[in-house]
Amino acid sequence: xxxxxxxxxxWGTFLGWYSDKIGHNVTIWGRSGSKNLEELxxxxxxxxxxxxxxxxxxxxxDATIDNSDYIIISISSQHLRNLCEDIKKSNYExxxxxxxMKGIEVSTGKRLTEVFREIxxxxxxxxxxxxxxHVQSFVKRIPNCMVIDSDNKDVTxxxxxxxxxxxxxxxxxxxxxxDELGAAAKNVIGIAAGMLDAVxxxxxxxxxxxxxxxxxxxxxxxxxxxxxxxxxxxxxGDYEATLFSEFSNNRRYGENFxxxxxxxxxxxxxxxxxxxxxxxxxxxxxxxxxxxGVDAVLNGELSPHKMLKDxxxxxxxxxxx
Amino acid sequence: xxxxxxxxxxWGTFLGWYSDKIGHNVTIWGRSGSKNLEELxxxxxxxxxxxxxxxxxxxxxDATIDNSDYIIISISSQHLRNLCEDIKKSNYExxxxxxxMKGIEVSTGKRLTEVFREIxxxxxxxxxxxxxxHVQSFVKRIPNCMVIDSDNKDVTxxxxxxxxxxxxxxxxxxxxxxDELGAAAKNVIGIAAGMLDAVxxxxxxxxxxxxxxxxxxxxxxxxxxxxxxxxxxxxxGDYEATLFSEFSNNRRYGENFxxxxxxxxxxxxxxxxxxxxxxxxxxxxxxxxxxxGVDAVLNGELSPHKMLKDxxxxxxxxxxx
Numbered sequence: 001x002x003x004x005x006x007x008x009x010x011w012g013t014f015l016g017w018y019s020d021k022i023g024h025n026v027t028i029w030g031r032s033g034s035k036n037l038e039e040l041x042x043x044x045x046x047x048x049x050x051x052x053x054x055x056x057x058x059x060x061x062d063a064t065i066d067n068s069d070y071i072i073i074s075i076s077s078q079h080l081r082n083l084c085e086d087i088k089k090s091n092y093e094x095x096x097x098x099x100x101m102k103g104i105e106v107s108t109g110k111r112l113t114e115v116f117r118e119i120x121x122x123x124x125x126x127x128x129x130x131x132x133x134h135v136q137s138f139v140k141r142i143p144n145c146m147v148i149d150s151d152n153k154d155v156t157x158x159x160x161x162x163x164x165x166x167x168x169x170x171x172x173x174x175x176x177x178x179d180e181l182g183a184a185a186k187n188v189i190g191i192a193a194g195m196l197d198a199v200x201x202x203x204x205x206x207x208x209x210x211x212x213x214x215x216x217x218x219x220x221x222x223x224x225x226x227x228x229x230x231x232x233x234x235x236x237g238d239y240e241a242t243l244f245s246e247f248s249n250n251r252r253y254g255e256n257f258x259x260x261x262x263x264x265x266x267x268x269x270x271x272x273x274x275x276x277x278x279x280x281x282x283x284x285x286x287x288x289x290x291x292x293g294v295d296a297v298l299n300g301e302l303s304p305h306k307m308l309k310d311x312x313x314x315x316x317x318x319x320x321x
Numbered sequence: 322x323x324x325x326x327x328x329x330x331x332w333g334t335f336l337g338w339y340s341d342k343i344g345h346n347v348t349i350w351g352r353s354g355s356k357n358l359e360e361l362x363x364x365x366x367x368x369x370x371x372x373x374x375x376x377x378x379x380x381x382x383d384a385t386i387d388n389s390d391y392i393i394i395s396i397s398s399q400h401l402r403n404l405c406e407d408i409k410k411s412n413y414e415x416x417x418x419x420x421x422m423k424g425i426e427v428s429t430g431k432r433l434t435e436v437f438r439e440i441x442x443x444x445x446x447x448x449x450x451x452x453x454x455h456v457q458s459f460v461k462r463i464p465n466c467m468v469i470d471s472d473n474k475d476v477t478x479x480x481x482x483x484x485x486x487x488x489x490x491x492x493x494x495x496x497x498x499x500d501e502l503g504a505a506a507k508n509v510i511g512i513a514a515g516m517l518d519a520v521x522x523x524x525x526x527x528x529x530x531x532x533x534x535x536x537x538x539x540x541x542x543x544x545x546x547x548x549x550x551x552x553x554x555x556x557x558g559d560y561e562a563t564l565f566s567e568f569s570n571n572r573r574y575g576e577n578f579x580x581x582x583x584x585x586x587x588x589x590x591x592x593x594x595x596x597x598x599x600x601x602x603x604x605x606x607x608x609x610x611x612x613x614g615v616d617a618v619l620n621g622e623l624s625p626h627k628m629l630k631d632x633x634x635x636x637x638x639x640x641x642x
Contacts, residue, residue, distance in 0.1 A: 132524070132527035132528060133524075134524050137524040142521065142522055142524055142525070143522075143525070143630070144524060144525060144527075144528060145525075145528040145531075145532075147640055160638075171638070171639065171640040172638050172639045172640065173640055174639065174640070174641070200463065201463055201464075202561075203453070203454075203455050203458040203463055203465060203561065203562065203566075204463070204464070204465060204466075204561075205561040205565075206453035206465075206554075206557075206558045206559055206560055206561030206562055207453060207465060207466040207554065207558055208561075209530075209557055209558065209560060209561065210466075210552065210553055210554050210557045210558030211466075211558075213552060213557070214552070214553075217552075226641075228641055229641075231531065231534060231535070231538075231552050231557075232531055232535075232640050232641065233527075233528065233531050233640060236527075236530055236531045236534070236552075236557070237527045237528055237530065237531030237532075238527055239527055239530060240523075240524065240525075240526040240527030240529075240530065241524065241527055244526075244565055245524075309464070317481075317492070317493050318492065318493045318495065319468055319492040319493065319494055319495070319553050319554060320495070320547075320549055320550075320553065
């Protein structure tokens with residue numbers, strides 16, 4: 001199949017590499033002026049992998065879309081709306097789009113498929129691809145499981161079939177709301193994990209996993225999804241990569257934030273997601289003390305030590321409510 | 322209150338230390354001839370902590386029980402039946418017993434409260450105390466959350482009140498079956514995590530958490546508990562300590578087993594629990610590929626590499642079923 005990837009960051013470039021490995025005809029697109037695209041064009045590699053000779057690189061969006069059956073999008077969540085406006089000018093109607101990204105639009109509180117459909121309409125075939133997996137492990141041939149979801153069972157099954165392999169086992173998701181929210185929210189729990197690491201409370205990550213997944217499952221349910229989805233690959237299944245791994249952007253962001261060692265040019269997805277989820281928790285009247293606490297610390301409204309203690313030791317009597 | 326702890330291993334001795342710190346009058350009991358008891362008597366300390374001067378040490382079971390309001394039991398699960406036979410000879414009827422241990426009786430497939438009640442009757446007050454927590458962290462004053470459960474709400478609430486502190490926040494559990502099974506089963510998932518570490522597949526621990534908790538929740542439901550309990554402190558909440566920590570006996574056992582570096586004198590609780598759960602999964606007709614796989618590897622029936630690959634990459638189409 002003709003597969004293109006819009007976005008040439010770590011994850012997008014990996015998805016191009018992967019699609020090529022499993023036999024597709026791959027084009028990777030980046031904006032003109034993108035440093036990542038420039039590096040790939042000059043060296044055919046990045047820090048993690050080498051591209052095959054047949055993988056095309058381009059900054060021509062219209063031609064890329066025109067020439068693809070499947071279009072994977074992997075860019076920063078807050079830029080999706082702008083990219084969709086650009087896609088709208090192309091011949092996009094009969095393609096299958098797959099969002100491989102994790103976030104919520106902070107200005108609207110909308111899920112990424114909602115943003116996409118708002119601009120490109122309800123008829124385009126659209127799926128999400130979420131769940132665990134480090135580029136660093138995949139390129140060493142260490143397999144993992146991920147999940148595909150959409151609002152159309154046939155699309156979900158087709159994408160699973162087109163992109164499954166021995167390296168990435170794709171499961172069929174049946175709760176788009178849950179899979180999108182769960183995937184986005186795990187980045188905020190990752191920041192909380194980094195904060196625990198910074199204050200020497202790493203042993204509270206077990207409680208963080210149980211209590212964090214619980215509040216996310218409450219939000220999913222309130223928004224019309226299935227509460228069990230938070231405990232699937234999209235959220236809990238991504239906790240190893242996000243809460244424990246040295247590779248996790250969001251965990252490192254939380255740790256550096258508390259230590260006061262953040263670089264100015266570096267922002268984790270979970271920062272805007274925390275803001276968006278606080279808004280959703282207000283709109284849907286769902287108690288979310290951990291994500292709310294992370295947001296308050298990031299906004300400088302609360303000291304991380306106080307937040308982390310309160311977060312786990314507040315006087316809730318019953319475990320499930 | 323007068324609190325005694327039966328068992329003077331790492332966890333039992335810690336619970337004596339903790340009960341003393343929060344103001345109880347503490348006796349720690351060990352069998353005559355116990356090496357741990359001997360060490361404590363001679364040095365008043367073990368590898369992890371020092372006992373206060375007022376903490377009593379004894380090998381007199383009858384006097385210990387006679388002189389206690391609350392009796393915590395923390396011994397190896399497979400020895401509970403024998404200890405209960407000994408307790409039966411004492412003046413035990415009006416005491417509150419708390420099982421701080423994680424396992425299933427392998428010869429019968431019974432939960433530990435079932436074993437206890439079979440011998441000591443249905444009238445004795447009996448609770449379980451499970452969830453995450455490293456001795457090594459608690460003695461450094463790093464707090465954690467745990468859960469108390471029982472078949473009697475008043476007993477649960479009384480135990481929570483008697484043993485809660487800023488160091489250990491105790492939650493009220495409301496699913497005894499789930500809390501006992503979940504706590505026992507996490508040791509088997511811990512062995513699986515160690516096997517992943519041994520073969521360099523640590524990045525599959527996210528999938529292990531999602532898929533492992535899922536099969537345990539199915540068993541809990543089949544046995545009459547609430548499937549959500551697997552995602553609480555008793556099981557998922559203990560995953561940090563069990564799947565990721567260098568301190569975890571079960572994780573280390575799995576790693577050493579696969580590497581072929583096991584010491585003969587060392588057995589993890591999860592080994593017998595795996596056997597017991599395989600029996601339960603047959604009895605209740607619940608599919609449990611991970612725990613069954615761990616048991617098969619431990620019995621030499623399957624190579625760990627094959628098991629670990631099959632475990633995550635078998636062709637299940639839907640994530641939740």
